[in-house]
Amino acid sequence: MIERRSPIPVSQAIQYVMDQIKPLPIEKTNLSKANGRILREPIVASHAVPPFNRSAYDGYAIRSKDTKGASVHHPISFRVIGEIGAGTVPNVPVGKHEAYRIMTGAILPEQADAIVMLEKTTKMIDGFKLQEPLQAGDHVSFKGEDAERGEVLIKSGTKIHPGTIALLATFGYAEVDVSTKPVVGLLATGTELLDVTEQLQLGKIRNSNGPMVQAQLNRLGIECHYYGVMSDNLQKCTEVMAQALQETDILITTGGVSVGDYDYLPAIYDRLGAEVLFDKVMMRPGSVTTVATKGDKLLFGLSGNPSACFTGFELFTRPAILTMMGSNEPYLPSIEAQLGEDFIKKNPFTRFIRGVWEMTEQGVVAKPAGFNKSNAVSSIARGNCLIVLPSGSSGYEKGMRVGILLLGMEQGEAVWRL
Amino acid sequence: MIERRSPIPVSQAIQYVMDQIKPLPIEKTNLSKANGRILREPIVASHAVPPFNRSAYDGYAIRSKDTKGASVHHPISFRVIGEIGAGTVPNVPVGKHEAYRIMTGAILPEQADAIVMLEKTTKMIDGFKLQEPLQAGDHVSFKGEDAERGEVLIKSGTKIHPGTIALLATFGYAEVDVSTKPVVGLLATGTELLDVTEQLQLGKIRNSNGPMVQAQLNRLGIECHYYGVMSDNLQKCTEVMAQALQETDILITTGGVSVGDYDYLPAIYDRLGAEVLFDKVMMRPGSVTTVATKGDKLLFGLSGNPSACFTGFELFTRPAILTMMGSNEPYLPSIEAQLGEDFIKKNPFTRFIRGVWEMTEQGVVAKPAGFNKSNAVSSIARGNCLIVLPSGSSGYEKGMRVGILLLGMEQGEAVWRL
Numbered sequence: 001m002i003e004r005r006s007p008i009p010v011s012q013a014i015q016y017v018m019d020q021i022k023p024l025p026i027e028k029t030n031l032s033k034a035n036g037r038i039l040r041e042p043i044v045a046s047h048a049v050p051p052f053n054r055s056a057y058d059g060y061a062i063r064s065k066d067t068k069g070a071s072v073h074h075p076i077s078f079r080v081i082g083e084i085g086a087g088t089v090p091n092v093p094v095g096k097h098e099a100y101r102i103m104t105g106a107i108l109p110e111q112a113d114a115i116v117m118l119e120k121t122t123k124m125i126d127g128f129k130l131q132e133p134l135q136a137g138d139h140v141s142f143k144g145e146d147a148e149r150g151e152v153l154i155k156s157g158t159k160i161h162p163g164t165i166a167l168l169a170t171f172g173y174a175e176v177d178v179s180t181k182p183v184v185g186l187l188a189t190g191t192e193l194l195d196v197t198e199q200l201q202l203g204k205i206r207n208s209n210g211p212m213v214q215a216q217l218n219r220l221g222i223e224c225h226y227y228g229v230m231s232d233n234l235q236k237c238t239e240v241m242a243q244a245l246q247e248t249d250i251l252i253t254t255g256g257v258s259v260g261d262y263d264y265l266p267a268i269y270d271r272l273g274a275e276v277l278f279d280k281v282m283m284r285p286g287s288v289t290t291v292a293t294k295g296d297k298l299l300f301g302l303s304g305n306p307s308a309c310f311t312g313f314e315l316f317t318r319p320a321i322l323t324m325m326g327s328n329e330p331y332l333p334s335i336e337a338q339l340g341e342d343f344i345k346k347n348p349f350t351r352f353i354r355g356v357w358e359m360t361e362q363g364v365v366a367k368p369a370g371f372n373k374s375n376a377v378s379s380i381a382r383g384n385c386l387i388v389l390p391s392g393s394s395g396y397e398k399g400m401r402v403g404i405l406l407l408g409m410e411q412g413e414a415v416w417r418l
Numbered sequence: 419m420i421e422r423r424s425p426i427p428v429s430q431a432i433q434y435v436m437d438q439i440k441p442l443p444i445e446k447t448n449l450s451k452a453n454g455r456i457l458r459e460p461i462v463a464s465h466a467v468p469p470f471n472r473s474a475y476d477g478y479a480i481r482s483k484d485t486k487g488a489s490v491h492h493p494i495s496f497r498v499i500g501e502i503g504a505g506t507v508p509n510v511p512v513g514k515h516e517a518y519r520i521m522t523g524a525i526l527p528e529q530a531d532a533i534v535m536l537e538k539t540t541k542m543i544d545g546f547k548l549q550e551p552l553q554a555g556d557h558v559s560f561k562g563e564d565a566e567r568g569e570v571l572i573k574s575g576t577k578i579h580p581g582t583i584a585l586l587a588t589f590g591y592a593e594v595d596v597s598t599k600p601v602v603g604l605l606a607t608g609t610e611l612l613d614v615t616e617q618l619q620l621g622k623i624r625n626s627n628g629p630m631v632q633a634q635l636n637r638l639g640i641e642c643h644y645y646g647v648m649s650d651n652l653q654k655c656t657e658v659m660a661q662a663l664q665e666t667d668i669l670i671t672t673g674g675v676s677v678g679d680y681d682y683l684p685a686i687y688d689r690l691g692a693e694v695l696f697d698k699v700m701m702r703p704g705s706v707t708t709v710a711t712k713g714d715k716l717l718f719g720l721s722g723n724p725s726a727c728f729t730g731f732e733l734f735t736r737p738a739i740l741t742m743m744g745s746n747e748p749y750l751p752s753i754e755a756q757l758g759e760d761f762i763k764k765n766p767f768t769r770f771i772r773g774v775w776e777m778t779e780q781g782v783v784a785k786p787a788g789f790n791k792s793n794a795v796s797s798i799a800r801g802n803c804l805i806v807l808p809s810g811s812s813g814y815e816k817g818m819r820v821g822i823l824l825l826g827m828e829q830g831e832a833v834w835r836l
Contacts, residue, residue, distance in 0.1 A: 035636045045796075049795060085650065087608065087610030103680055105722065153799065154799050162636075162637060162728070164799045165629045166627070166629065166728070166799065167626070172615070174615045191505035196586075196592045199590075200590070202507050212581070214450065215579070219579070219828075260503075336777065359751075378564055381584065382571075408827060408828025409824075410802075
């Protein structure tokens, strides 16, 4: 008996997965370990930035009104009454034709409203001469001009990067609320699979999906619980997966999702009492990608073909994991590019082709990364993007505008658009 | 006395740094820990891919010549003589009008040269009927069509990502040659600096550069030896830096590089016998960025202003570290974008503005991330790129084409172009 499955569009499949997501709990982490985590509280300015009026340059703090009429022919003299380094606080206000020597970042003394840059002055014994007038505010960074106290600067759900770390440090977030990470299990299935350490045998191939998916998880900062490789054995696979479901939030398998006699995933899901959200998607590679739920757990049945497995992870598993962690930009970022080569195969389903993009004189150009059957492992290694060729066309020609999904980026997008 | 420095162009400053770089030693790492490392050997196909002729679909393996003349009105019958699952090897060749039931990825039996897809057949008691002819090679993945044995697939100097991991696993690289990582030291200087755990005090700010640069290093997979915060004290800073130079390959400092009376870095470099490569770059922010060498060690004197510090790291320190590790794409990747807002300040030096890029109906648009003085910490947190505005213009208008440097990406560029 041949099973006939009903394929659904990629965007609908993504939505089916997203509808199942429940956010993971929040935990506190030390600032020094927060890079790459998902923020689960907003960053609020705990004080104005700058926290006081400060000098933007090395120079002299003066009253601008004392510079009125200064020119080459009528230089005005100032007497230096003290020095303010960054981090020190002056205790006497500036008077008429008085100045403080002041360093970048230092607090302005009382009455001062402008900074004379050092290189605009002519030194004298107890001060300097100035040959041009200043306006109030010249070279001053004013209290609160960057941020007001209480202002929400960064939203919850943002991925923490080095710039975020700087902001958290500024406002004294020694600890910060982030999402806990999901426990993700991974099992590679297939009688044909050898371990990376094994000698090649006729009819067999080494398991590349297991290490690859581990690295895809690692790229998201997620450790995985690796259940290794299993032969196509219905009973044993069911037992391992039943156990794995006890121990994980998400269980990823590779292989076993097609319609071959040894593709046991459908039967295993059935025995486990898992509810299949979809088992056929209008995409190539990866049309047999299957996603199921069992209670709060998500089961991703990725294809055994390396490129299909890779694509299934990036399109479905990645945004699911990021959304569980509270990310508000869970999708791969995309840009428009010029297709760098003809791609004239028929497109009954949307194609996601491993590609290489680069900036050229003609703008961003993306080319297929090489051999493009779904089993082509070398094109995954060469690619830095997925070229998206929507279905319904008889082929795409060099120079056409296409969308590409960028891989290996810190940022993401809030909505799925392609 | 006011020191007058001679500013040099950004590209020249980068070249000065790059000219000093010596590659770090190679080490072996386990495949499971290789993601994100820099490959220091090429990936060579240790066998053909596929390693044997295999079935691309679930179906039947047959001799194409036996299908000649098959049609709806003249179906041809085949007798099934066995079954080949992926990973198993058939021991009897296919004869005339014989077939093996075969699964995706399984090896073709002798004499077979085509695969009939399961859904194209009508089942009979001991076999199936076929209503259309096949060509030799239909639905077969041929040995070596993806890669020939001995082919160099990925060059040394490539950053390892999940696709690379898949390729390494395929060819049995249980261990792989990667670069060792540099030992990087970091010292934040400034009397005005408080620790993130401290209460704010008048005239002072919390140290954001230290945690930020640690995160920038972390983004490259580098741990840092953090020497903490020091006041502007010439003698003590010199001692700490002399010690740090014994313990590190690269020593990063923040602050102390301007021309203020407490900017001791030039004096410290002098006392340490370090040779200054440059101390003024034609860029904003970060014009005072200073790079020096002491023997084989590199010293990066980044500005104390957060945005300048951030930019100095990304433009100079990042490519230096990647090149030391053997990367052949050490520079930030760049694309062209439309400027999303006017930026009408004069541009005596090239500006690197923290920006946010996004894909729009009009293509990629990049806007300044907010307040753009070099001390504006919140714009670093909001930004995902650096907008590059070359010098020599009196201002840039909305809609103009500009280059942007993408932040937080796995990939890089081989040459500095902007």
